[in-house]
Amino acid sequence: MKKVLVIESKKDMSKRIVDMLQEEKYETYVIVNKIDNMNHIQLKSFDIILLNIELLQKEDIRILKKIVENQIPVIVLLDRIINEDIVKILKDGNNDYIIKPFKKVDLLARIHLRLKDNDNEIYQYRDIIINTNQKIVYKNNKRIDLTLKEYELFLLFVKNLDIILPRKEILSRVWGIHVELQTRTIDYHIQQLRRKLGLKDNIVTINKIGYYLRGEKIA
Numbered sequence: 005m006k007k008v009l010v011i012e013s014k015k016d017m018s019k020r021i022v023d024m025l026q027e028e029k030y031e032t033y034v035i036v037n038k039i040d041n042m043n044h045i046q047l048k049s050f051d052i053i054l055l056n057i058e059l060l061q062k063e064d065i066r067i068l069k070k071i072v073e074n075q076i077p078v079i080v081l082l083d084r085i086i087n088e089d090i091v092k093i094l095k096d097g098n099n100d101y102i103i104k105p106f107k108k109v110d111l112l113a114r115i116h117l118r119l120k121d122n123d124n125e126i127y128q129y130r131d132i133i134i135n136t137n138q139k140i141v142y143k144n145n146k147r148i149d150l151t152l153k154e155y156e157l158f159l160l161f162v163k164n165l166d167i168i169l170p171r172k173e174i175l176s177r178v179w180g181i182h183v184e185l186q187t188r189t190i191d192y193h194i195q196q197l198r199r200k201l202g203l204k205d206n207i208v209t210i211n212k213i214g215y216y217l218r219g220e221k222i223a
Contacts, residue, residue, distance in 0.1 A: 048074055082104065151196075165217055
């Protein structure tokens with residue numbers, strides 16, 4: 005059973021949301037007084053969080069940032085149109101917002117989509133996390149902008165820790181070709197990964213053969 009945390013200061017609204025969630029068999033918890041209770045909540049024990057935000061309340065923005073930093077899907081409940089500050093915080097595709105008043109079917113659809121997206125495969129290497137559903141990479145909880153080929157190359161390394169990958173195999177599995185490129189395509193992408201992810205000493209070059217990623221995977 006999926007666990008949903010509802011952070012809503014208005015009791016009538018929180019009751020309405022809880023009732024609709026329990027009808028759908030979600031295990032639901034509620035926080036009404038955000039300031040008093042937030043420090044006692046283990047955010048990562050929930051599959052998704054519904055957070056009411058009052059735009060003039062800095063505490064609400066702080067709570068939202070904390071949720072996003074913990075990489076927990078969040079749907080923001082707003083009484084008025086969204087502003088740019090919240091849009092920037094919600095840049096991760098696994099987050100969303102909805103304007104009050106909303107229909108039950110609309111909120112449930114957003115929740116279902118977020119939970120479906122959250123059922124993806126996650127890989128972790130040191131302080132780096134790969135979200136394979138969204139093709140997103142995080143380092144120290146901050147999103148790293150990788151090109152598609154950089155992402156695919158890094159995922160290949162993480163799935164083959166301590167295994168030497170010949171250049172021709174990399175070309176075949178990442179670029180879909182079976183002959184050596186005349187350019188320095190692979191070398192360039194390796195350099196980019198080392199720089200963007202801080203892996204200068206972790207992606208090892210085997211002269212005239214290929215590369216491998218040192219096995220420092222975190223269970």
